[in-house]
Amino acid sequence: MNAFRQSVEAMIPALRRYARALARDADIADDLVQDTLVRALRSERLFLGGDLRSWLYTILTNLNKNRRRSLARRPPLVPLLDNNADASGTEAESRDIERALSTLVEEQRSVLLLVVLEGMSYREVADIQGVPIGTVMSRLARARAHVRAMLEGERPALRRVK
Amino acid sequence: MTEPNIPVTEDELHAYVDNELPAERRADVEAWLAAHPDDAARVQSWREMADTLHARYDSVVDEAVPKRLEIERLQRQPRRWVYGAVAATLMAFVAGGGAGWIARGAAATPSIVQSFTLDALDAHRLYVVEVRHPVEVPGSERDHLQQWLTRRCGWDVRAPELAGLKLVGGRLLPGPSGPASFLMYEGASGERFTIYTAKAKTEPTQMRYSVKGSDGALFWADRGVAYVVSGGNDRGRLTQVAQAVYDQMEKSGG
Secondary structure, eight states, X not given: OOHHHHHHHHTHHHHHHHHHHHHOSHHHHHHHHHHHHHHHHHTGGGOOSSOHHHHHHHHHHHHHHHHHHHHTTSOOOOOOXXXXXXXXXXXXXHHXXXXXXXXXXHHHHHHHIIIIISOOOHHHHHHHHTSOHHHHHHHHHHHXXXXXXXXXXXXXXXXXOO | OOOOSSOOOHHHHHHHHTTOSOHHHHHHHHHHHHXXXXXXXXXXXXXXXXXXHHHHHTHHHHSOOOGGGOHHHHHHSOOOOHHHHHHHHHHHHHHTTGGGGGGGOSTTOHHHHHHHHHHHHHHHHHHHTOSSOSOSEEGGGHHHHHHHHHHHHSSOOOOOOOTTEEEEEEEEEEETTEEEEEEEEEETTSXXXXXXXXXXXXXXXXXXXXXXXXXXXXXXXXXXXXXXXXXXXXXXXXXXXXXXXXXXXXHHTO
16 A cells, blocks of 8 residues: 555544534444545545645545535434433533534534544634635634533524514 | 733634634733633633533544445445446446337346346445444344245245355345345355345346446346346356356255
8 A cells, every 4th residue: 555545544533533523423424434535545646745634624524515415405404302311421411512513504513623623723624614714713613602502501593583 | 910901802712722822822811811701611611612522522533444444445446426326327228228128028138137237236235345234134043034035025035055155144125126135145255245136027047247346246037036146356256156056046946
């Protein structure tokens, strides 16, 4: 296996983590990673150095955008608000964060995960999403405010509706 | 505690948490947080959010990478996304030569060969990559598997004994015109073969070989049942396996 393929391979675990948080469903997440890898391997000759990590995350982010576009005509999946009292603290937290993520707008979820979970710089995220850094920062701020409100049991968007 | 001269912005609070803040501004932000409990609480909540995200998703990094994501495998066998279904349909049409086949009569028309073979290959590709749930009934319950598939499919489903191959098990699938039985076998080095059978209104045929990507398939029909044996693209080995299946079906009376 050449150096390019080894570098791609080394990124698989982190790509799976990002995809899992992005898509929620483990199978869909691995589908996304698989398509990302296939596309990357196919484009090996087009990759002329640069940041391989950012490039892979860009492919995955775009594939997910396309996937969601193709699903756009289906009714959105609304998570059940099952407040299982038996769930342990960690389990309940996991469930809450998943639910909060699922209610985020796609671009905001992606920014939040890239910065917080994958440890990307604002500059890298701006390149991945193809937007100015200012846009990344406002998306991040909105994502954090929304998730915080969700985790604290508030519904800021609904509260002000009469 | 001194109030910084320039007020701290929301962007700076985020940059502070994300280590994107210029070093010379850090002390200012820390002083600001000490004087503004609301902002300090927000910063704290963002840090907890990060911990929760890591607690939820970091375990994915330690999971074994599924076989279907192995680089070696992907280079050989690209996954076909939604386009795959369309491409497969087109391929069947083009290979069938379009309308020309319709005039050739119902007996084992290539379109039946094509549609069975494509269905079988799709099932083959879908399930051979499965590590944990390749089958519904494991090969260790051979008798139960045969009885169940026979009852559901309506003909005598036998899982043949194949030299050098172990029965992984089987499952029931929707076929072109009713239920289809699907049996999976595995060799010593992990190579997998599948036998797909479904009812087919066709005359007995000779074996027809097709290859799609890195998978090969052999189709034949006998006594109203169509068989497709799928495996890798080693045609000699596939023919050998298919021949063994054919011989045992003959013996058992189909």
